[in-house]
Amino acid sequence: MTPIKRIALTAGEPAGIGPDLCIQIAQQQQQVQLVVIADPDLLRERAKQLNIQLRLIEVDLSQPPQLAEQGELFYLPVNLAEPVAAGQLNRANGLYVIQSLQMALDGCLNNTFSAVVTAPVHKGVINDAGVEFSGHTEFFAEGAGVDKVVMMLATEQLRVALATTHLPLRDVADAITQDSLNKVLSITLNSLRKQFGIDKPRIAVCGLNPHAGEGGHLGKEEITVIQPVIDAMQSDDATITGAWPADTIFNQDKLRDYDAVLAMFHDQGLPVLKHHGFGKAVNITLGLPFIRTSVDHGTALDLAATGAAKATSLQAAIDMAITMANSQHPS
Ligand SMILES: NC(=O)c1ccc[n+]([C@@H]2O[C@H](COP(=O)([O-])OP(=O)(O)OC[C@H]3O[C@@H](n4cnc5c(N)ncnc54)[C@H](O)[C@@H]3O)[C@@H](O)[C@H]2O)c1
Numbered sequence: 001m002t003p004i005k006r007i008a009l010t011a012g013e014p015a016g017i018g019p020d021l022c023i024q025i026a027q028q029q030q031q032v033q034l035v036v037i038a039d040p041d042l043l044r045e046r047a048k049q050l051n052i053q054l055r056l057i058e059v060d061l062s063q064p065p066q067l068a069e070q071g072e073l074f075y076l077p078v079n080l081a082e083p084v085a086a087g088q089l090n091r092a093n094g095l096y097v098i099q100s101l102q103m104a105l106d107g108c109l110n111n112t113f114s115a116v117v118t119a120p121v122h123k124g125v126i127n128d129a130g131v132e133f134s135g136h137t138e139f140f141a142e143g144a145g146v147d148k149v150v151m152m153l154a155t156e157q158l159r160v161a162l163a164t165t166h167l168p169l170r171d172v173a174d175a176i177t178q179d180s181l182n183k184v185l186s187i188t189l190n191s192l193r194k195q196f197g198i199d200k201p202r203i204a205v206c207g208l209n210p211h212a213g214e215g216g217h218l219g220k221e222e223i224t225v226i227q228p229v230i231d232a233m234q235s236d237d238a239t240i241t242g243a244w245p246a247d248t249i250f251n252q253d254k255l256r257d258y259d260a261v262l263a264m265f266h267d268q269g270l271p272v273l274k275h276h277g278f279g280k281a282v283n284i285t286l287g288l289p290f291i292r293t294s295v296d297h298g299t300a301l302d303l304a305a306t307g308a309a310k311a312t313s314l315q316a317a318i319d320m321a322i323t324m325a326n327s328q329h330p331s
């Protein structure tokens with residue numbers, strides 16, 4: 001019998017829908033021991049607001065992982081600074097969120113957890129609390145001492161990786177260098193092979209400028225940066241094509257020929273992915289020394305404690321983490 005795996009689930013921004021989703025997930029039988037990292041009083045209070053029965057069990061990490069029954073949730077406690085009003089951000093709890101991420105990070109690095117799945121955080125309120133934070137992706141990369149990681153969002157039909165993550169648009173062009181693009185493509189190829197079992201990955205690379213620069217008349221990055229990297233990375237073990245105009249590569253006929261599209265920046269790739277699959281997509285950080293998946297949506301403050309938040313993306317993120325943990329450990 002395969003041993004039961006233990007996976008960390010961070011509940012995210014306490015005023016958002018993260019706690020609601022963790023409680024909803026506990027109503028389904030899971031194939032692994034999920035350990036929610038959150039304040040148990042918050043989970044108790046939110047379950048009451050949602051009118052959902054919940055039995056909370058503090059995890060004993062010295063014991064082998066065990067499965068929860070439906071309606072049960074293992075938790076690792078972390079204390080809120082102040083009580084939470086659902087839907088209302090409070091910067092006093094910004095450090096609580098960071099603490100929960102740090103506990104998950106430490107537990108992944110010391111193999112307490114086989115993976116971490118994250119519910120959404122609110123980047124703004126964490127910064128308001130005095131902590132520079134641009135996203136889980138960057139937080140986990142820095143904490144793991146990794147110089148470069150890749151954000152990829154995926155449904156069963158489409159994978160979109162990003163050459164840059166949470167950057168102001170003004171900084172994007174400067175951040176795309178031959179060196180950074182080379183690293184991004186190498187990480188993506190490696191992950192498609194090892195974590196997704198694709199022997200000869202096929203990647204379509206987008207241009208940065210409209211119409212991929214129109215032969216240099218609408219921007220030169222395709223000629224000076226992107227194309228040379230694509231040319232240099234040609235091999236018998238992969239198909240890398242581009243630079244494609246981003247507005248035409250995302251059509252069904254073209255996408256059939258590729259395992260992933262590499263977009264140059266956040267809002268070039270993610271609106272397409274979310275239009276196609278919001279609610280069923282998974283955010284995966286490639287290039288970390290552990291497995292990290294997440295939801296495809298944000299904190300949805302408007303839905304916290306209402307019962308209207310859908311847990312479909314969180315369940316997909318958990319299932320993806322399990323598949324990855326069962327198949328190939330990241331290298
Ligand atoms: N993984 C993450 O931590 C993550 C991902 C995306 C955005 N965010 C953060 O979330 C905050 C709010 O972002 P936003 O308002 O742009 O996006 P959002 O995803 O929170 O909300 C966009 C819309 O989708 C709806 N929605 C979101 N999740 C839903 C769900 N599970 N079920 C039903 N409806 C849902 C919301 O009600 C809202 O109408 C920002 O601070 C952003 O940075 C975090």
Ligand SMILES: N[C@H](C(=O)O)[C@H](O)COP(=O)(O)O
Nearest residue numbers: 135136137138283294296297
């Ligand atoms: N870029 C993500 C999205 O739009 O869904 C989101 O901001 C989460 O990013 P992190 O996983 O880095 O927090």
